[in-house]
Amino acid sequence: MKTLIRNMSPRGDAAGEDLSGHPSDIPLAVHDLTVAYHRKPVIWDVDLDIPEGKLVGIVGPNGAGKSTLMKACLDLIPKTSGEVAIYGKSYRSQRRMVGYVPQRESVDWDFPVSALDVVAMGTYRQLGWLRPVGRRQKEQAMDALEQVGIGHLAKRQIRQLSGGQQQRVFLARALAQDAKVYFMDEPFAAVDAATEEAIVKLLRTLNERGKTCLVVHHDLATVSSYFDWLVLLNMRVVASGPTKEVFTAANLEKTYGGHLSLIDDALRALRNVVE
């Protein structure tokens, strides 16, 4: 019964087990994480330590397991093996510290709610069971909407927002949670230039406030200007570290051109033999 109650608690304030060996000042520590869908591994033996206060880009080709990594960290899909620690403890006991921005396509935008309603969902956890959204939560939600620059659209039904505005609503919802670590799944996917600018500005603001942001990203051209820490992922972690050190041609080739480079190597070897 006790476990049941703990599982049911939306606040996640029941004390979780202390994961051994993970320092409590590291926002995200991933150890030996493997996730498999139907016996086919999607990410394999991932080890990561993300230092506090960084803007972290998670980059890799399609199917590299970027979203899977994020979902496994947030207990949204089962882990095949390995463990994840948020500030030294399991995710279940640290939910309060984590804000999640899912992919925009993951929900039906023809849902009968307004932008403000969606953002207010970020405050549901602190409200707990049964208590309805009150004035304080609405103010909090409004404040979050202002921060992403669409306060004037609060009353709009979410279908009537553009793609970029919908993305900003999702970001505002995570802001309303007032977390310490943010997990953002492709916030830059298919947004207009104004939204991209607004998101970058928001990331910088969060960074100045000492928050850690993990962002799944796919535009290599902007990686070095947006992020100061980079994780290159292709089933395994190819490299993780400060962007300046990690963002190199050799690492990118390892991440994106695994097969290609293998063929290149083979051809080169063949040529050596022939000559």
Added chain:
Amino acid sequence: MWWNRTFVPLLLALLTLPCAASDGGFGWVDVVLLRTHNTWVVVLSTAVLGVASGAVGSFLLLRKRSLMGDALSHATLPGIGIAFAVMTAAGGDAKSLPGLLLGATVSGVLGLLVMLGIGRTTRLRDDVAMGLVLSVFFGLGVAVLGMVQRLPDAAGLESFIYGKPASIVLDDFRWIVALAVIVTVVSILLFKEFKLLCFDDGFASSQGWPVLALDILLLGMVTAVTVIGLQAVGLILIIAFLITPPAAARFWTDHLPTMAFLSALIGGVSGWLGASISALTPDLPAGGVIVVVAAAVFLVSMFCAPARGVLGRWLRHARLRHKIGRQHLLRGAYEILEADQSRPGAPDNHAFPRAELQGKRTWTPHELGRILRREARRGHIEDLPGSRLRLTEEGFGEAARITRNHRLWEMYLVTHADIAPSHVDRDADMVEHVLEAELVQRLEAALRKQGAWVPQPRSPHRI
């Protein structure tokens, strides 16, 4: 929440109405107003059922689990048969409603668990799991009913399949009202939780809400509504009672509490009216009539609801099409006048051949004729003898204004959005028809800042 305040008194009013009713003749008014003793139990329990199913149905619809509700209701049948057999064997009242309903609930929940189990442990899709549970459990139920048919007192069991509200007695009524009130109150209390579950279960789960438990609770409420609806509408038609009211309500509003309230209202009213009509005409089975009434409300909503209804959308579309046609016509005419080489300087208004306008765009002579007639009615253009046309004074002004808007927008696209001049006409076309006065002013300001301002700009491309 405002609808709690509206909803609860409404429910109370529903419940107290029959107390005020007096014995009288047996007429239409008496039935609808619950004045006859025999029918008020039936009519009222159906109405209360409608309210509960409308409320919980909103969440079922938004969770996109409508068909799961259907499978669930079919899965109750074997439980009814088995409960009947068990109660006969135990020597009690074999048709005691709570007993039968308990059986229905157990087998409904079992069907639900099988459905969730198939979905979670195999790679089969949800629709397969639902189809399997629906048909297998229903088949099993038909078989069990066939077997218990030989037991004494079994007549009437099959009325659970199609419903037979006349069989509802006062004792049943208490059960129905109690469960309906519980379901309605739970959906009000957990409104926020269900809203989050239906909108974004991934986010809900990341926040620590027990998504699976909430899903089971929601489907449990659907089971409760199904079970108390067995007598009134039957297990085949109950799904219509769960889906039709919220689907109809969705057309009227984009506000979830309003939608849930409307849905409960529609459910209640269709239950009330359907049962009344059926009570007045002995040959009409209530289940069918109730569903038909709900469907009528749905049809009216689908066509007439201003926000999302078909008619409204069609009208808005037609209006926009007319507006675009009109603007193309006037701009075409203005450009013809402008291009007239025989009169240099600013264009002035004079007659021109209709054929020239025909060649301006790819419209059929029939289409052009229709737009021309509409514009003639508005007093913007005159049909002159010899297939010639002339803009009126008002039409000429309007044409100049429209052309100006179009070119402002084109120039804005060229200077600000970096679109090639050869492509700009088409892009400008899409937006200019919806340009509001305020936006035009902002366009002018933007172009003025660029130093690209002219009272009537020239076209950036060849016309």
